Amino acid sequence: MAAPAEVISNQYKPDSENENNQILVHNQHAYAVHNDVVDPLDDDPVASVSFVQESPVVGEYTQSRPEGYYPYSSPPNPMSPNYPSGTYSVDADAILSINDIKDELFHGDAVEVLKGIPDEAFHGWVTSPPYPHSQRDYGVDGQIGIESTPGEYLENLLSVILQAMRVTRPDGTGWVIVDDAICNGEYIGVPDRLVAQLKDEGFKVIHNGPWVKTGRKPDPAPNRFAHTHERVIGIAKSDNYMFDRRAVEDQSDVLSLPTSAESKFNTPDVEEVSHDAMFSIELASHLITASIPKHTCPKCRSPLSPQYEVTDILDLKENRHKERVLDAFHRTPEMTRKHARACRSVGLCDAGQGARTQSGTGRNSNRVQQLVNEVRESDFPSSYIREFSYAKKHLTGYRQTCECSDVDIGENTIGGLVLDPFVGSGTTCSAAIRHGRHYTGIDLNEDYIDLTTKRLSSGVDSSLSEFF
Structure with missing residues (x-):
């Protein structure tokens, strides 16, 4: 008979004499702690946990999560859809209202800023986080992208995504544009590993395709094909998410869209700030148009459903x-x-x-x-x-999805609210304005907040008509 497992309440306390039988009790749930799990790609011993299906918290258990999943050092995250619902903020008194965050930019760490925003505030989010494997240094403490291993990068990125999904409505979606990195002549597999993590956290991966970049930079590598795409990953909390595929002209899951350098829209020339990793207005517009509602109920903020007919x-x-x-x-x-x-x-x-x-x-x-x-x-x-x-099929109108009364469709309805937790130069915000949506942007680099402010204050580019 197995020795009784040690019970640890809401914290990890490794016991060298009995480390294979530890149980973590976290918010009335029990988890088994696995030590010395090895990440096959990073080759670093890590700690992991898996959910214990049976109670009491001793004896046999059934593992529902693979050993070595991200994040290694925590039980299932409170922002995961597998976790009981609730608002997890720094201070209940500090929670921001919708009016506080609509069409606003915030300087700070994305996780910490999002902790002050209530559950289900956004209709969705679109972001392009810093590249992995130290491809760029943005010169601020706490930045993502300079981690020493892919595991650390993904753990930090996932912490932001989990908070972003917590503040996203059940009918909303999240979209992350992420590139891979090449180390010692081979791809380290960041997009694929991120998809696996998101599925482990209980999210639905609704899109997993390439952004084929027209106007990309030359790739001089002689011993492999040129790298000309990034990955676009879309996730949802449930099956009942808002998505308007007919709102975009190209309905393929392969997005052939220009880079920022080849975009039809001019970015204001701000000498004080350089940002050479912008994604294009066309890409942001494509995702926002399809996933962020054009009309929402002014009372409950439910999206209005577009109606199409031949x-x-x-x-x-x-x-x-x-x-x-x-x-x-x-x-x-x-x-x-x-x-x-x-x-x-x-x-x-x-x-x-x-x-x-x-x-x-x-x-x-x-x-x-x-x-x-x-x-x-x-x-x-x-x-x-x-x-x-x-x-x-052509758009013929919109239908309410809620039961609110006195909603004049098109007259007093408002565009959905989209978040970008790595706002950078403000491409997501600019695209939101162009398409009648509202935005919230966050960035750790104050210079980028200033850049975005100047970009948005410059007005809508006159070349907008060329895009349609």
């Missing part, structure tokens, strides 16, 4: 068949818009491989099927029937 069945998406389909439609006397709409109703599974492998919705009326049969009997090419499935 308003013109002949308004097809651009592809190599579009002109030929429209030409065949106009040359076929039997074809009407009703016939085209019926073709769209049967979708992609009515012919070819789709018909052999899919059953379709099975809910079309006899009239719809009759119209499609008339198209098949005409001179209209049968292979073009499915092309009407690609008719464009």
Whole structure:
């Protein structure tokens, strides 16, 4: 029979004589402490904890977290969705209101500033943290990016992300643009390891794709392909998160967008401050437009749901068949818009491989099927029937998702609030203004707060019209 485990209340007290049987009791939950766990990439012994499913806190337990997960030195973080809900701030009297943080910039450590902000204050966040592996030194104490190991970098970054998710609404999302680093000729795997950590913390990874940078800097390495992308990682707390995919033109998970140097928008020339790691307005705009609501209820701040409909069945998406389909439609006397709409109703599974492998919705009326049969009997090419499935949907209005009364959609609704905990030169804030959203920015470097202030006060660039 195993020896009884030592019970430690709300703290770690390593016991060299019995270190394999330690139990940490933290906020009425029990965790087993694992010592001398080795990170296979860092090769450093670390401490880890795993959740104990059974009570009392002695004897056998079932581990639900892998040994060596980040952060090593803490039990599941209070800001994780796996943890009981509640506001974890420095001082309840110091908590900031929504009006205190809306369209404001804060100088300070992101974790400490966020601790003064109540739960679920933001509709989402978009940020590009400092690069790992000492690629840049921003000259301030406590900065992220100069850690000696990837594990330390990820632990510090995760501490900010966890706070950012705590202050994000259940229907909100977070987006982090993060680059990898190359050490001794190989990638250290920062984005992939961050994704694994976020999943361990209980978040849903809803996007994990590259930002392919147009106008990137040359990569002189002769023994590998040129590094021309960074990773965009999107996370959510639940399945019911706000996301408007149709709000952006390119709906691919591969974001081919310019760097700041190639952006159509000019950054004010501020001689006192240099920031050569800016991401572009185009990238920030893309993420904000899709993930931060354009209209929210002025009472409960719930996002209004955009409604899309096909308003013109002949308004097809651009592809190599579009002109030929429209030409065949106009040359076929039997074809009407009703016939085209019926073709769209049967979708992609009515012919070819789709018909052999899919059953379709099975809910079309006899009239719809009759119209499609008339198209098949005409001179209209049968292979073009499915092309009407690609008719464009257009925004026709917004619908309330809450039960608040007297909400005049579009008149007294307001744009969502987006956070950037590493605001830098203010790209996220600038994009928020351009698209009718509100912002909150935080940065440890006071010079960057001054830079962002000057950038935002310069007004919206006249080249905005060129972007749309």
